[in-house]
Amino acid sequence: MPESAxxxxxxxxxxxxxxxxxxxxLGALIVAPHLDLAVLSLRERVGPRQYAASLAQYRTFFAxxxxxxxxxxxxxxxxxxxxxxLLLAFPIAWVIAKLARGRAGSLLFIVCLIPFWVxxxxxxxxxxxxxxxxxxxxxxxxxxxxxxxxxxxxYHDATILVxxxxxxxxxxxxxxxxxxxxxxxxxxEAAYDLGAGGFTILRSIVIPHAAPGITAGCIVxxxxxxxxxLTPTLLGGKNSEWFTEQIYNQFIxxxxxxxxxxxxxxxLGLSTAMVMAGLRLTGQRxxxxxxxx
Amino acid sequence: xxxxxxxxxxxxxxxxxxVGAFLVFLFLxxxxxxxxxxxxxxxxAPPWRGFTLDWFTGNASKERVGLFxxxxxxxxxxxxxxxxAWVTLLSVLIGTANAFLLERGRFPGKQALSVLMLxxxxxxxxxxxxxxxxxxxxxxxxxxxxxxxxLDFLRPGLPLVVLGQFSYVATIxxxxxxxxxxxxxxxxxxxxxxxxxxxxxxxxxxxxxxxxPALVGSSAISFxxxxxxxNTTLMLVGADxxxxxxxxxxxxxxxxxxxxxxxxFLMVASGLLALTLIRRAPRRPSVAA
Amino acid sequence: xxxxxxxxxxxxxxxxxxxxVDSLSFAVERGSFFSILGPSGCGKTTLLRMIxxxxxxxxxxxxxxxxxxxxxxxxxxxxxxVFQQLALFPMMSVGENVAFGLARRGIARAERRRRSExxxxxxxxxxxxxxxxxxxxxxQRQRVAIARSLVLEPTLLLLDEPLGALDLxxxxxxxxxxxxxxxxxxxxxxxxxxxxxxxxxxxxHVGVMSHGRFEQxxxxxxxxxRPQTPFVAAFVGANNRVVGRATARxxxxxxxxxxxxxxxxxxxxxxxAIAVGDPVEAFVRPEVASLGRSEAQLPxxxxxxxxxxxxxxxxxxxxxxxxxxxxSRREFRIALPQTGQFSxxxxxxxxxxxxxxxxxxxFPARAQAAGADA
Numbered sequence: 001m002p003e004s005a006x007x008x009x010x011x012x013x014x015x016x017x018x019x020x021x022x023x024x025x026l027g028a029l030i031v032a033p034h035l036d037l038a039v040l041s042l043r044e045r046v047g048p049r050q051y052a053a054s055l056a057q058y059r060t061f062f063a064x065x066x067x068x069x070x071x072x073x074x075x076x077x078x079x080x081x082x083x084x085x086l087l088l089a090f091p092i093a094w095v096i097a098k099l100a101r102g103r104a105g106s107l108l109f110i111v112c113l114i115p116f117w118v119x120x121x122x123x124x125x126x127x128x129x130x131x132x133x134x135x136x137x138x139x140x141x142x143x144x145x146x147x148x149x150x151x152x153x154x155y156h157d158a159t160i161l162v163x164x165x166x167x168x169x170x171x172x173x174x175x176x177x178x179x180x181x182x183x184x185x186x187x188x189e190a191a192y193d194l195g196a197g198g199f200t201i202l203r204s205i206v207i208p209h210a211a212p213g214i215t216a217g218c219i220v221x222x223x224x225x226x227x228x229x230l231t232p233t234l235l236g237g238k239n240s241e242w243f244t245e246q247i248y249n250q251f252i253x254x255x256x257x258x259x260x261x262x263x264x265x266x267x268l269g270l271s272t273a274m275v276m277a278g279l280r281l282t283g284q285r286x287x288x289x290x291x292x293x
Numbered sequence: 294x295x296x297x298x299x300x301x302x303x304x305x306x307x308x309x310x311x312v313g314a315f316l317v318f319l320f321l322x323x324x325x326x327x328x329x330x331x332x333x334x335x336x337x338a339p340p341w342r343g344f345t346l347d348w349f350t351g352n353a354s355k356e357r358v359g360l361f362x363x364x365x366x367x368x369x370x371x372x373x374x375x376x377x378a379w380v381t382l383l384s385v386l387i388g389t390a391n392a393f394l395l396e397r398g399r400f401p402g403k404q405a406l407s408v409l410m411l412x413x414x415x416x417x418x419x420x421x422x423x424x425x426x427x428x429x430x431x432x433x434x435x436x437x438x439x440x441x442x443x444l445d446f447l448r449p450g451l452p453l454v455v456l457g458q459f460s461y462v463a464t465i466x467x468x469x470x471x472x473x474x475x476x477x478x479x480x481x482x483x484x485x486x487x488x489x490x491x492x493x494x495x496x497x498x499x500x501x502x503x504x505x506p507a508l509v510g511s512s513a514i515s516f517x518x519x520x521x522x523x524n525t526t527l528m529l530v531g532a533d534x535x536x537x538x539x540x541x542x543x544x545x546x547x548x549x550x551x552x553x554x555x556x557x558f559l560m561v562a563s564g565l566l567a568l569t570l571i572r573r574a575p576r577r578p579s580v581a582a
Numbered sequence: 583x584x585x586x587x588x589x590x591x592x593x594x595x596x597x598x599x600x601x602x603v604d605s606l607s608f609a610v611e612r613g614s615f616f617s618i619l620g621p622s623g624c625g626k627t628t629l630l631r632m633i634x635x636x637x638x639x640x641x642x643x644x645x646x647x648x649x650x651x652x653x654x655x656x657x658x659x660x661x662x663x664v665f666q667q668l669a670l671f672p673m674m675s676v677g678e679n680v681a682f683g684l685a686r687r688g689i690a691r692a693e694r695r696r697r698s699e700x701x702x703x704x705x706x707x708x709x710x711x712x713x714x715x716x717x718x719x720x721x722q723r724q725r726v727a728i729a730r731s732l733v734l735e736p737t738l739l740l741l742d743e744p745l746g747a748l749d750l751x752x753x754x755x756x757x758x759x760x761x762x763x764x765x766x767x768x769x770x771x772x773x774x775x776x777x778x779x780x781x782x783x784x785x786x787h788v789g790v791m792s793h794g795r796f797e798q799x800x801x802x803x804x805x806x807x808r809p810q811t812p813f814v815a816a817f818v819g820a821n822n823r824v825v826g827r828a829t830a831r832x833x834x835x836x837x838x839x840x841x842x843x844x845x846x847x848x849x850x851x852x853x854x855a856i857a858v859g860d861p862v863e864a865f866v867r868p869e870v871a872s873l874g875r876s877e878a879q880l881p882x883x884x885x886x887x888x889x890x891x892x893x894x895x896x897x898x899x900x901x902x903x904x905x906x907x908x909x910s911r912r913e914f915r916i917a918l919p920q921t922g923q924f925s926x927x928x929x930x931x932x933x934x935x936x937x938x939x940x941x942x943x944x945f946p947a948r949a950q951a952a953g954a955d956a
Contacts, residue, residue, distance in 0.1 A: 001825060014400055015394075015400060017390075018390050018391075018393055018394040019394060019398070019400070020389070021386075021387045021390050021391075022390065022391050022394055022406065022410070025387055025460070025463055026406075026409055026410065026412075028458060028783050029425060029456060029460040030408075030409070030412060030413060030416075032428060033424035033425050033427065033428035034416075034424050036424065036427060036431060037423065037424040037427055037428070038426045040427055044839075062346070075442075089316075091308070091311055092311075092312065092315050095308065095311075096313055098295050098296075099295070099296060099308070101296070108312075110571065111316065111319075112319065113567075114319075114564070114567070115319050115320065115322075117517060117560075117563040117564065117566070118323070118521075118556070118559055118560050118563055119520065119521035119523070119536075119559065120520075120521060120523060120537075120539055121504075121523065121536075121537045121540045121541060121544070121556075122323075122326060122540075122556040122559055122560065123322050124322075124324070124544070125322075125323070125326055125337075125540070125544060125552060125556055126322025126323055126324075126326040126546070126556075127322050128544065129322075129325045129326065129329055129337050129338065129553075130321065130322060130325050132338070134336070134338040134339075135338055135339070136325055136338075136339055139339050139340075166318070166319075166322070166794065167361055168343060169319075184667065184669060185295050185297065186665040186666070186667060186669040187671060188294065188295055188298070189295070189297060189298070189636060189656075189663075189665070189669070190663070190665055190669035190671075191671070191682065192294075192298055192657050193634065193656055193661075193662055193731075194534060194657075194662065194682050194683035194686060194730065194731070194734065195655060195657050195683050195686035195687055195734070196657070196682070196686045197657075197686075198294055203295070203458070204671075204673070204674070205671060205673070208673035209517055209672075209673060218413070220414075223414075223415050223417065225525060226375075226417060227417025227419055227420070228524070229418075229419055229523065229524050229527065230523045230524070230541060233545075234541070234545070235441050244417070244524070244829045245418045247419055247420075247423060248419070248527070249527070251423050251426070251528065252528070257427055260423060261423070261427065264419070264420045264423050264424070265422060266303070267417060267419075268416060268417070268420050271415065271416075271417060272415070275415055280441050286383075297631070297637065298636070298655075298656065299635040299655050299656075
């Protein structure tokens with residue numbers, strides 16, 4: 001509360017009133033459940049309703065090459081999807097922020113947003129109709145004489161990547177636009193005036209300036225991709241081998257909560273590590289980056 | 294490069310091609326979904342067999358259950374709306390309280406608290422879901438064992454779905470509302486106090502109207518985020534499925550074009566919501582907060 | 583006279599219906615300091631950006647260092663620019679900023695370093711190469727921006743109101759520094775500003791611009807003492823404007839009578855004829871008029887006028903008194919003498935004043951009598 005002549009107890013009461021819901025929210029829904037999850041992941045069932053502290057759940061993960069493989073694969077695919085999203089989003093962000101002026105820019109921006117107002121389920125349904133063997137694109141390929149028979153375009157790694165990139169675009173485009181818009185055009189003109197070409201300007205002016213936006217976009221996209229469940233399972237089918245699927249299977253299908261909790265923590269650890277690495281790499285602070293998105 | 298610098302023809306041409314291809318990529322799935330909602334065929338796939346409204350109005354007698362006759366789907370839309378309404382209400386209330394706490398409050402540990410508030414955004418939704426599921430179940434078990442209480446709302450079901458979605462939507466509402474509160478010109482408040490207004494009156498007549506766009510915007514975002522949530526919901530859902538989970542289940546089984554009809558309905562509804570928001574605020578709407 | 587470094591030949595630029603630059607021609611001598619002075623929206627920024635190459639003219643040609651610039655990209659022109667907000671690269675050190683252009687020319691790292699440090703030395707920033715841009719003061723950033731361009735030894739240096747962002751005191755200081763820098767380097771400077779004091783202090787020649795055209799092009803003294811148009815008389819320096827009709831003429835000396843019957847005399851030396859009965863505008867500078875409590879105190883031979891003190895505007899050496907002329911009730915501003923005489927004037931006091939008609943100027947009235955009482 002701003003300083004004023006209001007009595008001290010009044011200010012304290014107001015502070016408490018505002019603090020209580022925040023603490024309740026973070027304490028009961030974020031901190032306590034995660035602590036509980038940690039405890040859960042560090043125990044082992046030794047008999048009916050009998051548990052003992054143990055690292056068995058983590059040992060299983062490292063011992064079983066299947067889990068290990070799926071984990072690395074998920075991380076790797078997420079990195080690739082993030083980079084592809086950046087490559088695809090950067091030019092469009094540039095067009096919106098720098099080339100299209102006035103109403104055209106706003107309009108293009110709104111047009112780019114529209115698909116993201118509908119849920120991921122709907123968008124994925126669209127991709128399935130487009131790509132499945134009896135779908136639109138395989139039919140088109142046959143009609144154009146490129147393939148003799150309709151080919152199955154679903155259930156490939158590339159399909160999963162297309163779906164992930166599509167779903168993530170918005171979260172890359174928005175921070176990129178805001179960081180590019182804040183770049184003063186006269187810096188680009190000055191660099192050009194001093195003899196720099198397009199590539200040099202990009203490397204020495206644009207990218208250093210947009211680095212916070214790029215980092216923010218990459219962190220959010222990576223995290224969302226890593227934690228995605230819908231797109232890999234629907235577009236990848238049985239071949240998806242996504243780590244969130246393992247968590248779901250342990251928790252909901254096999255009811256092995258201890259193992260699922262350990263998997264959850266491994267995923268959380270990976271996501272946190274990548275976020276930290278991204279921040280360290282570009283020398284930024286978490287709070288600043290998150291506020292950009 | 295920027296318009297004031299010379300851009301060779303090939304660059305202009307390839308930029309235009311790029312923007313065109315990008316838009317096709319963005320809208321192709323949505324267009325396909327829309328078109329096959331009207332195809333007179335049992336599956337949403339080519340070829341085109343003629344126009345029909347069966348997937349909206351069909352009933353059991355035609356062996357095609359259209360959206361408006363499909364009690365299960367309609368029920369799940371209702372469930373989603375109910376959940377979203379609760380999530381929106383809770384998120385906007387706590388978002389407003391948090392905004393004042395972060396922008397006006399002074400207390401030890403504020404920095405840490407504000408960083409902690411961002412945490413739900415970097416925790417994958419699946420993990421938010423399982424942690425809340427496990428925690429709630431353990432409390433329920435404990436209450437059952439120790440006191441013989443049956444705390445049903447802590448078992449998988451809509452109350453948990455609401456809590457799970459709220460746990461991260463609240464962060465987004467907080468960010469949106471505090472961003473606006475931060476830009477508030479404090480002298481307006483001082484002027485009102487100076488003119489004899491009480492604190493409560495200042496809040497009601499100056500601050501709330503000022504925050505209104507952010508409140509409306511964050512309500513819309515919260516509602517949409519809740520409606521579209523899948524990851525967290527999947528882990529916490531009980532007998533009543535919200536729409537996304539229902540659709541997911543049917544898509545795995547091989548869906549009829551009824552799903553296209555639902556999707557079209559969703560597109561139109563969220564399109565209308567977006568349009569009203571853009572009308573109200575001619576600035577660029579902030580989407581992800 | 584050497585070949586001009588910059589020649590503009592009938593340059594035109596339109597934005598839709600609006601003509602930003604209207605068939606403008608001029609030449610700038612090698613090594614001189616040329617200013618373009620005008621109010622905002624007069625087209626001066628458009629003109630500068632056309633010289634730099636960021637905007638292409640619709641018609642006409644611009645030649646720099648003797649060569650036509652038609653179709654020459656901005657980075658191929660022997661021209662560098664100091665931007666309005668300076669546009670120093672915040673992601674680089676001071677030294678890297680200055681060496682940026684040299685690096686683009688493929689000059690080796692050691693040589694780049696030597697030249698940029700020598701340049702920083704010359705602008706009085708020796709040893710600042712490793713600093714970050716935001717560690718510098720406003721004046722130092724200014725010098726870095728100039729050094730960054732001059733290190734490339736351009737034929738022409740363009741400056742887009744670079745002092746606009748500075749506070750008043752620093753601006754006065756930077757004015758002197760800019761003039762000294764230009765004299766030391768001998769590079770041709772083209773400077774645009776809306777501040778007439780900057781243009782007068784800095785320039786060898788000034789073009790006064792309005793609505794896409796030059797109203798007058800000349801030395802600062804020309805503009806001040808021999809304005810060719812009412813716009814220049816009103817825009818450059820302070821001036822009292824008197825609107826009326828010519829009621830008599832004697833060679834160049836015109837008798838001006840206002841609608842309410844106040845009569846003054848002024849000289850007509852600009853273009854356009856004035857016949858008796860024509861509407862005219864006359865301008866009398868505040869420092870040209872003298873005050874007196876009696877006719878005896880006024881300089882001999884000058885026709886006396888009477889007025890009433892409205893207020894005394896004390897501003898050190900620029901102090902003045904604001905009068906209301908008795909007959910026309912018009913405001914008239916007169917500089918107070920440096921001797922401190924008349925500093926005891928009180929509002930409502932009646933006072934006499936006079937001025938030398940040879941130092942007052944008279945023009946045919948402008949078609950659109952836009953009130954530009956500066």
